Amino acid sequence: MDKYEKRRLRLIEIKDSLCRGKVVDLARRIDREQSYVSRMLYPEGKKWKKRIADDMVEVIETAFNLPRGWLDGLNAGIDIKKERVLTKQHEILLDLFDGLPKSRKDKFIKELAEEKAEVDKLLAEMLELRQNQAS
Structure with a gap:
Protein backbone atom coordinates (compact mmCIF):
# COMPACT_ATOMS: atom_id res chain seq x y z
CA MET A 1 0.00 0.00 0.00
CA ASP A 2 1.48 3.36 -0.99
CA LYS A 3 1.42 6.49 1.16
CA TYR A 4 -1.50 8.01 -0.76
CA GLU A 5 -3.73 5.00 -0.13
CA LYS A 6 -2.72 5.02 3.55
CA ARG A 7 -3.67 8.70 3.72
CA ARG A 8 -6.98 8.05 2.00
CA LEU A 9 -7.86 5.27 4.45
CA ARG A 10 -6.91 7.46 7.42
CA LEU A 11 -9.04 10.29 6.01
CA ILE A 12 -11.98 7.88 5.80
CA GLU A 13 -11.33 7.02 9.45
CA ILE A 14 -11.43 10.72 10.36
CA LYS A 15 -14.64 11.20 8.40
CA ASP A 16 -16.32 8.23 10.04
CA SER A 17 -15.06 8.85 13.57
CA LEU A 18 -14.94 12.62 13.92
CA CYS A 19 -17.34 13.88 11.24
CA ARG A 20 -20.30 11.56 11.79
CA GLY A 21 -19.51 9.85 8.49
CA LYS A 22 -20.33 13.02 6.56
CA VAL A 23 -18.10 14.42 3.84
CA VAL A 24 -19.73 17.83 4.28
CA ASP A 25 -18.61 17.98 7.93
CA LEU A 26 -15.09 16.94 6.95
CA ALA A 27 -15.01 19.59 4.21
CA ARG A 28 -16.17 22.24 6.65
CA ARG A 29 -13.48 21.32 9.19
CA ILE A 30 -10.65 21.59 6.65
CA ASP A 31 -12.18 24.58 4.85
CA ARG A 32 -12.38 22.91 1.44
CA GLU A 33 -15.19 22.30 -1.04
CA GLN A 34 -17.18 19.13 -0.49
CA SER A 35 -16.51 17.98 -4.05
CA TYR A 36 -12.75 18.32 -3.52
CA VAL A 37 -12.88 16.29 -0.31
CA SER A 38 -15.04 13.65 -1.98
CA ARG A 39 -12.43 13.28 -4.71
CA MET A 40 -9.72 12.76 -2.08
CA LEU A 41 -11.77 9.81 -0.82
CA TYR A 42 -12.10 8.19 -4.26
CA PRO A 43 -10.28 4.86 -4.59
CA GLU A 44 -7.18 4.70 -6.77
CA GLY A 45 -8.03 4.54 -10.45
CA LYS A 46 -11.36 6.37 -10.23
CA LYS A 47 -11.59 9.29 -12.63
CA TRP A 48 -11.03 12.75 -11.08
CA LYS A 49 -9.42 11.30 -7.93
CA LYS A 50 -7.32 13.76 -5.91
CA ARG A 51 -4.31 12.42 -4.07
CA ILE A 52 -3.66 13.81 -0.59
CA ALA A 53 -0.45 15.82 -1.00
CA ASP A 54 1.93 16.78 1.82
CA ASP A 55 0.48 20.29 2.19
CA MET A 56 -3.04 18.86 2.53
CA VAL A 57 -1.79 16.38 5.14
CA GLU A 58 -0.70 19.34 7.25
CA VAL A 59 -4.08 21.07 6.77
CA ILE A 60 -5.98 17.94 7.85
CA GLU A 61 -3.77 17.13 10.83
CA THR A 62 -3.94 20.74 12.03
CA ALA A 63 -7.73 20.94 11.62
CA PHE A 64 -8.22 17.83 13.74
CA ASN A 65 -5.38 18.58 16.18
CA LEU A 66 -3.62 15.34 15.23
CA PRO A 67 0.11 14.82 15.68
CA ARG A 68 2.31 15.32 12.62
CA GLY A 69 2.58 12.13 10.62
CA TRP A 70 -0.69 10.63 11.85
CA LEU A 71 -2.21 10.56 8.36
CA ASP A 72 0.85 8.66 7.11
CA GLY A 73 0.44 5.99 9.79
CA LEU A 74 2.99 7.37 12.22
CA ASN A 75 1.82 7.75 15.81
CA ALA A 76 -0.25 4.62 15.26
CA GLY A 77 -0.95 4.36 18.99
CA ILE A 78 -3.48 7.21 18.76
CA ASP A 79 -6.90 5.72 18.10
CA ILE A 80 -9.26 8.52 17.12
CA LYS A 81 -12.23 6.20 17.54
CA LYS A 82 -11.57 6.04 21.27
CA GLU A 83 -10.15 9.50 21.81
CA ARG A 84 -11.83 12.63 20.49
CA VAL A 85 -9.22 15.28 19.89
Missing part, protein backbone atom coordinates in the same frame (compact mmCIF):
# COMPACT_ATOMS: atom_id res chain seq x y z
CA LEU A 86 -10.36 18.74 20.99
CA THR A 87 -9.43 21.84 19.04
CA LYS A 88 -8.97 25.26 20.64
CA GLN A 89 -12.53 26.14 19.56
CA HIS A 90 -13.86 23.03 21.31
CA GLU A 91 -12.07 24.01 24.51
CA ILE A 92 -13.42 27.57 24.39
CA LEU A 93 -16.94 26.31 23.78
CA LEU A 94 -16.69 23.79 26.63
CA ASP A 95 -15.39 26.44 29.04
CA LEU A 96 -18.24 28.79 28.14
CA PHE A 97 -20.80 25.99 28.33
CA ASP A 98 -19.55 24.85 31.74
CA GLY A 99 -20.12 28.38 33.07
CA LEU A 100 -23.84 28.29 32.26
CA PRO A 101 -26.60 27.16 34.65
CA LYS A 102 -28.35 23.90 33.71
CA SER A 103 -31.49 25.63 32.41
CA ARG A 104 -29.39 27.75 30.02
CA LYS A 105 -27.34 24.72 28.95
CA ASP A 106 -30.52 22.91 27.90
CA LYS A 107 -31.72 25.97 25.99
CA PHE A 108 -28.32 26.40 24.32
CA ILE A 109 -28.20 22.77 23.20
CA LYS A 110 -31.69 23.05 21.73
CA GLU A 111 -30.85 26.28 19.89
CA LEU A 112 -27.57 24.88 18.61
CA ALA A 113 -29.30 21.74 17.33
CA GLU A 114 -31.90 23.90 15.55
CA GLU A 115 -29.18 26.05 14.00
CA LYS A 116 -27.30 22.95 12.81
CA ALA A 117 -30.50 21.55 11.27
CA GLU A 118 -31.08 24.84 9.42
CA VAL A 119 -27.52 24.88 8.08
CA ASP A 120 -27.78 21.23 6.98
CA LYS A 121 -31.06 21.98 5.21
CA LEU A 122 -29.57 25.02 3.48
CA LEU A 123 -26.53 23.04 2.35
CA ALA A 124 -28.73 20.25 1.01
CA GLU A 125 -30.83 22.79 -0.91
CA MET A 126 -27.72 24.41 -2.38
CA LEU A 127 -26.26 21.05 -3.37
CA GLU A 128 -29.52 20.06 -5.05
CA LEU A 129 -29.61 23.39 -6.89
CA ARG A 130 -26.03 22.88 -8.16
CA GLN A 131 -26.80 19.34 -9.25
CA ASN A 132 -29.90 20.52 -11.12
CA GLN A 133 -27.93 23.29 -12.81
CA ALA A 134 -25.24 20.82 -13.87
CA SER A 135 -27.70 18.47 -15.54
Whole structure:
Protein backbone atom coordinates (compact mmCIF):
# COMPACT_ATOMS: atom_id res chain seq x y z
CA MET A 1 0.00 0.00 0.00
CA ASP A 2 1.48 3.36 -0.99
CA LYS A 3 1.42 6.49 1.16
CA TYR A 4 -1.50 8.01 -0.76
CA GLU A 5 -3.73 5.00 -0.13
CA LYS A 6 -2.72 5.02 3.55
CA ARG A 7 -3.67 8.70 3.72
CA ARG A 8 -6.98 8.05 2.00
CA LEU A 9 -7.86 5.27 4.45
CA ARG A 10 -6.91 7.46 7.42
CA LEU A 11 -9.04 10.29 6.01
CA ILE A 12 -11.98 7.88 5.80
CA GLU A 13 -11.33 7.02 9.45
CA ILE A 14 -11.43 10.72 10.36
CA LYS A 15 -14.64 11.20 8.40
CA ASP A 16 -16.32 8.23 10.04
CA SER A 17 -15.06 8.85 13.57
CA LEU A 18 -14.94 12.62 13.92
CA CYS A 19 -17.34 13.88 11.24
CA ARG A 20 -20.30 11.56 11.79
CA GLY A 21 -19.51 9.85 8.49
CA LYS A 22 -20.33 13.02 6.56
CA VAL A 23 -18.10 14.42 3.84
CA VAL A 24 -19.73 17.83 4.28
CA ASP A 25 -18.61 17.98 7.93
CA LEU A 26 -15.09 16.94 6.95
CA ALA A 27 -15.01 19.59 4.21
CA ARG A 28 -16.17 22.24 6.65
CA ARG A 29 -13.48 21.32 9.19
CA ILE A 30 -10.65 21.59 6.65
CA ASP A 31 -12.18 24.58 4.85
CA ARG A 32 -12.38 22.91 1.44
CA GLU A 33 -15.19 22.30 -1.04
CA GLN A 34 -17.18 19.13 -0.49
CA SER A 35 -16.51 17.98 -4.05
CA TYR A 36 -12.75 18.32 -3.52
CA VAL A 37 -12.88 16.29 -0.31
CA SER A 38 -15.04 13.65 -1.98
CA ARG A 39 -12.43 13.28 -4.71
CA MET A 40 -9.72 12.76 -2.08
CA LEU A 41 -11.77 9.81 -0.82
CA TYR A 42 -12.10 8.19 -4.26
CA PRO A 43 -10.28 4.86 -4.59
CA GLU A 44 -7.18 4.70 -6.77
CA GLY A 45 -8.03 4.54 -10.45
CA LYS A 46 -11.36 6.37 -10.23
CA LYS A 47 -11.59 9.29 -12.63
CA TRP A 48 -11.03 12.75 -11.08
CA LYS A 49 -9.42 11.30 -7.93
CA LYS A 50 -7.32 13.76 -5.91
CA ARG A 51 -4.31 12.42 -4.07
CA ILE A 52 -3.66 13.81 -0.59
CA ALA A 53 -0.45 15.82 -1.00
CA ASP A 54 1.93 16.78 1.82
CA ASP A 55 0.48 20.29 2.19
CA MET A 56 -3.04 18.86 2.53
CA VAL A 57 -1.79 16.38 5.14
CA GLU A 58 -0.70 19.34 7.25
CA VAL A 59 -4.08 21.07 6.77
CA ILE A 60 -5.98 17.94 7.85
CA GLU A 61 -3.77 17.13 10.83
CA THR A 62 -3.94 20.74 12.03
CA ALA A 63 -7.73 20.94 11.62
CA PHE A 64 -8.22 17.83 13.74
CA ASN A 65 -5.38 18.58 16.18
CA LEU A 66 -3.62 15.34 15.23
CA PRO A 67 0.11 14.82 15.68
CA ARG A 68 2.31 15.32 12.62
CA GLY A 69 2.58 12.13 10.62
CA TRP A 70 -0.69 10.63 11.85
CA LEU A 71 -2.21 10.56 8.36
CA ASP A 72 0.85 8.66 7.11
CA GLY A 73 0.44 5.99 9.79
CA LEU A 74 2.99 7.37 12.22
CA ASN A 75 1.82 7.75 15.81
CA ALA A 76 -0.25 4.62 15.26
CA GLY A 77 -0.95 4.36 18.99
CA ILE A 78 -3.48 7.21 18.76
CA ASP A 79 -6.90 5.72 18.10
CA ILE A 80 -9.26 8.52 17.12
CA LYS A 81 -12.23 6.20 17.54
CA LYS A 82 -11.57 6.04 21.27
CA GLU A 83 -10.15 9.50 21.81
CA ARG A 84 -11.83 12.63 20.49
CA VAL A 85 -9.22 15.28 19.89
CA LEU A 86 -10.36 18.74 20.99
CA THR A 87 -9.43 21.84 19.04
CA LYS A 88 -8.97 25.26 20.64
CA GLN A 89 -12.53 26.14 19.56
CA HIS A 90 -13.86 23.03 21.31
CA GLU A 91 -12.07 24.01 24.51
CA ILE A 92 -13.42 27.57 24.39
CA LEU A 93 -16.94 26.31 23.78
CA LEU A 94 -16.69 23.79 26.63
CA ASP A 95 -15.39 26.44 29.04
CA LEU A 96 -18.24 28.79 28.14
CA PHE A 97 -20.80 25.99 28.33
CA ASP A 98 -19.55 24.85 31.74
CA GLY A 99 -20.12 28.38 33.07
CA LEU A 100 -23.84 28.29 32.26
CA PRO A 101 -26.60 27.16 34.65
CA LYS A 102 -28.35 23.90 33.71
CA SER A 103 -31.49 25.63 32.41
CA ARG A 104 -29.39 27.75 30.02
CA LYS A 105 -27.34 24.72 28.95
CA ASP A 106 -30.52 22.91 27.90
CA LYS A 107 -31.72 25.97 25.99
CA PHE A 108 -28.32 26.40 24.32
CA ILE A 109 -28.20 22.77 23.20
CA LYS A 110 -31.69 23.05 21.73
CA GLU A 111 -30.85 26.28 19.89
CA LEU A 112 -27.57 24.88 18.61
CA ALA A 113 -29.30 21.74 17.33
CA GLU A 114 -31.90 23.90 15.55
CA GLU A 115 -29.18 26.05 14.00
CA LYS A 116 -27.30 22.95 12.81
CA ALA A 117 -30.50 21.55 11.27
CA GLU A 118 -31.08 24.84 9.42
CA VAL A 119 -27.52 24.88 8.08
CA ASP A 120 -27.78 21.23 6.98
CA LYS A 121 -31.06 21.98 5.21
CA LEU A 122 -29.57 25.02 3.48
CA LEU A 123 -26.53 23.04 2.35
CA ALA A 124 -28.73 20.25 1.01
CA GLU A 125 -30.83 22.79 -0.91
CA MET A 126 -27.72 24.41 -2.38
CA LEU A 127 -26.26 21.05 -3.37
CA GLU A 128 -29.52 20.06 -5.05
CA LEU A 129 -29.61 23.39 -6.89
CA ARG A 130 -26.03 22.88 -8.16
CA GLN A 131 -26.80 19.34 -9.25
CA ASN A 132 -29.90 20.52 -11.12
CA GLN A 133 -27.93 23.29 -12.81
CA ALA A 134 -25.24 20.82 -13.87
CA SER A 135 -27.70 18.47 -15.54
